Amino acid sequence: MAIYLDNAATSYPKPEAVYQAVEDYQRNIGVSPGRGAYQRAIQAEQLVFNTRRALGQLFNISDLSRIIFTANVTEALNLALKGLLGPEDHVITTSIEHNAVWRPLMHLKKERNIRVTRLANPEGCQLDVAELEEVLGPGAELVVVNHASNVTGAIMPLQEIGSLCQEYEVPLLFDSAQTAGVLPIDVEKAGISLLGFTGHKGLLGPTGTGGLYLAPEIELKPLKEGGTGSKSYLETQPEDLPDRYESGTPNTMGLAGLKAGVEYILDRGLDEIRARELQLTEMLLEKLNRLEGCEVYGPGSARERVAVVSFNLASIPAAEAAYVLDEVYDIMVRAGLHCAPVIHRELGLENRGSLRVSPGLFTEKEELDQLEKALEEILAR
Numbered sequence: 128m129a130i131y132l133d134n135a136a137t138s139y140p141k142p143e144a145v146y147q148a149v150e151d152y153q154r155n156i157g158v159s160p161g162r163g164a165y166q167r168a169i170q171a172e173q174l175v176f177n178t179r180r181a182l183g184q185l186f187n188i189s190d191l192s193r194i195i196f197t198a199n200v201t202e203a204l205n206l207a208l209k210g211l212l213g214p215e216d217h218v219i220t221t222s223i224e225h226n227a228v229w230r231p232l233m234h235l236k237k238e239r240n241i242r243v244t245r246l247a248n249p250e251g252c253q254l255d256v257a258e259l260e261e262v263l264g265p266g267a268e269l270v271v272v273n274h275a276s277n278v279t280g281a282i283m284p285l286q287e288i289g290s291l292c293q294e295y296e297v298p299l300l301f302d303s304a305q306t307a308g309v310l311p312i313d314v315e316k317a318g319i320s321l322l323g324f325t326g327h328k329g330l331l332g333p334t335g336t337g338g339l340y341l342a343p344e345i346e347l348k349p350l351k352e353g354g355t356g357s358k359s360y361l362e363t364q365p366e367d368l369p370d371r372y373e374s375g376t377p378n379t380m381g382l383a384g385l386k387a388g389v390e391y392i393l394d395r396g397l398d399e400i401r402a403r404e405l406q407l408t409e410m411l412l413e414k415l416n417r418l419e420g421c422e423v424y425g426p427g428s429a430r431e432r433v434a435v436v437s438f439n440l441a442s443i444p445a446a447e448a449a450y451v452l453d454e455v456y457d458i459m460v461r462a463g464l465h466c467a468p469v470i471h472r473e474l475g476l477e478n479r480g481s482l483r484v485s486p487g488l489f490t491e492k493e494e495l496d497q498l499e500k501a502l503e504e505i506l507a508r
């Protein structure tokens with residue numbers, strides 16, 4: 128039986144209700160939301176609204192019109208960064224950011240001459256909040272932080288970062304790609320101004336779904352203009368939310384699945400989900416630390432991580448180990464830089480990359496036992 132341990136890329140399998148919701152929408156509704164007055168169109172519109180409602184409950188967002196649907200968190204982060212930052216603006220960020228943040232920032236550096244201050248994440252772990260305060264002092268237009276590294280799994284101190292940003296009145300853009308659906312995120316309590324989320328990882332929905340929450344004080348330039356199904360007499364983009372930022376026919380089939388994924392999480396509860404992930408992470412760390420020649424990166428304690436663990440096996444190239452795991456043992460893991468080159472550089476792994484194992488909610492302990500056995504054999508070759 129194939130073993131899937133790449134849930135940091137996308138979660139698999141999904142809860143049964145997600146598959147059913149996608150099929151039910153495609154077969155029994157199937158029409159465009161917000162574009163027609165017939166009953167089916169209203170049903171489709173209701174489905175999209177209920178997806179917003181489930182996300183609102185998960186993230187404690189009361190004004191659901193401030194949840195903008197996008198194709199993934201990459202699009203959400205692009206919308207946030209390109210819509211918010213102006214010429215010469217100063218952005219503070221960290222070393223664990225994904226290319227979904229880095230590349231737009233580097234683009235804006237060239238295009239708008241923005242200034243980027245990058246805080247260190249020593250050993251791939253937490254940033255020092257005192258360092259953040261030092262650079263916040265002289266003024267900044269935005270703080271962008273990844274909630275948890277998709278390389279080392281290290282969790283950033285959301286509440287402390289949010290409180291500091293509120294104190295200095297600097298908007299906080301949070302990338303929840305690795306934490307939404309696993310760790311509690313309360314946008315109001317945490318002082319988050321913009322929350323980017325992706326639907327297909329911890330939220331257990333299909334690929335092609337995600338979004339951006341905008342706090343009431345946040346105004347962005349849209350990334351695109353076009354048909355919204357509303358105020359069609361206007362030659363310009365409507366100002367109303369979410370239409371201002373949501374042009375074109377949405378991925379309704381994906382949103383139907385996302386709704387089912389988020390409802391599954393709400394039913395099961397974040398406490399139970401986190402407990403399960405902690406158990407698997409502890410077990411995985413224990414196994415890897417037992418292997419002679421295995422170097423694990425990031426926090427030593429599972430409590431400081433999400434279920435993402437990167438490592439190298441002695442001098443065996445990561446890509447080779449991943450290939451053997453797949454070909455010989457039918458175990459799927461990821462090798463390379465995981466779209467996060469900066470943290471690899473800080474760990475001295477820019478030429479080497481790492482092997483990444485990320486169990487998911489439905490990973491069985493026996494599957495980790497099989498991984499351990501396979502790694503032992505690869506090391507002994």
Ligand SMILES: Cc1ncc(COP(=O)(O)O)c(C=O)c1O
Pocket residue numbers: 135136199200201202224225227273275276277302304305325326337466
């Ligand atoms: C921290 C982080 N940010 C952003 C992304 C991009 O996610 P997506 O491909 O869903 O846009 C990922 C996914 O790999 C990630 O781990």
